[in-house]
Amino acid sequence: MTTTTTPPPEARRTGPDRGDGRSEAATRGDRAAHVPLGVLVSVTALTMIAPLATDMYVPAFPLVVQDLGTTATSLQLTLTTYFVGMALGQLLGGPLSDQLGRRRPLLSALALMVVASLGCAVSPTVAALTAARFVQGLAGGWAMVIARSVVVDLASGPTLVRSLNLVQGVAGVAPVLGPLLGAALLEHSGWRTSFWLLVAWSAVMIVVVRLVLPETLPTRHRSSGGLRHLRDAGARVLRTRRFTAHLVVMSLSMGVVFAYVAASAFVLQSMNGLTPTQYSLVFAANAVGLMAATLVSARLAGRVPTTLVVAVGLAATGAAGVLLLVGAAWFDMPLWAALPGFFVLMTAQGLIGPNAGALASGAVPDDPGTGSALLGFVQWSTAGLVAPVAGAGGAATAVPMALMVLAMVLVSAAALRSATRP
Missing domain, CATH: 1.20.1250.20 (MFS general substrate transporter like domains)
Known part of the structure; x- marks a missing residue:
């Protein structure tokens, strides 16, 4: 893709699209001035989905092995495929959101997370669980990379650093809560409950994104050119x-x-x-x-x-x-x-x-x-x-x-x- 002009810094991607082709931050002339609290909270909740999808069910490994009649080695593959899905989801999701905007791909990723988590919750075999975990990782990585891009759309300089640190700092509670929450769920229910919880979390986030998260990438700043552009x-x-x-x-x-x-x-x-x-x-x-x-x-x-x-x-x-x-x-x-x-x-x-x-x-x-x-x-x-x-x-x-x-x-x-x- 070729471009004939380079927009000045104040005219570049700077904030939520108001619907008239201009962003709020662009009208203020200050991209780094402010990231709305609702956006930060939404991005943090989105960022927590992927680690919780792993940390909550790790304490249940012995029970999963027994319930599905498999081996520990086979069950470990559900982690491997999840990480592979995470990596691929982020690699594909970011560039595609540069072309299509943030909201539609994000909502698609969350819908896929609902379906994949449901598949994990009802998996009858370790093979089915492994396949569902790959799709779950793909959806989680896709959502995570778009959530991060939303913050980058809205901020730069110290505000970008501060915002991303806040998101990561608060989302960092997931590795603490995940195993503890998973262990608590095991005491009162089976290992599948953690996946049902992820179904509910993802469904709630669909509603939150629709109500709270604006489109932060105006149409005029979106890329084009398909796979060639992704490569370039x-x-x-x-x-x-x-x-x-x-x-x-x-x-x-x-x-x-x-x-x-x-x-x-x-x-x-x-x-x-x-x-x-x-x-x-x-x-x-x-x-x-x-x-x-x-x-x-x-x-x-x-x-x-x-x-x-x-x-x-x-x-x-x-x-x-x-x-x-x-x-x-x-x-x-x-x-x-x-x-x-x-x-x-x-x-x-x-x-x-x-x-x-x-x-x-x-x-x-x-x-x-x-x-x-x-x-x-x-x-x-x-x-x-x-x-x-x-x-x-x-x-x-x-x-x-x-x-x-x-x-x-x-x-x-x-x-x-x-x-x-x-």
């Missing part, structure tokens, strides 16, 4: 050095999180004898640390350079990685190394991931959907690649996890340096 937009975004560098930092931050997820159960339960309840409490405390750091990042936006916040997070991650490596290599990972190491590791990601993502999105203001799609695709693909490597030591050793963390910190530091180079 992706290539254009990836050629933007600041975007690509921050993409690496954000994706490896997700890799650190899943290195922890893959190894922490072995370290804390198998090596140190914590009970499942004690492990859940530690897991929740680390998730609270991540959420708190993300909210602090939101408060620092516009006051402290965002790149500096990311650098501090990388330094903390490196220190935690060194502590974990020492504990794993020389002391068989005792609690005095594991507990503070994991807490600092997870808390630091609240300073890195959302900020790096906001910096990446800010680097490609003319292709927000494509940028968000690539961020989501690479992020979840990295998680899927890192987790099995980091957990390779199993209950025997945590050295692979610690080495993976340190390697990802070094690569992230190099990428951050590249992003800040003139």
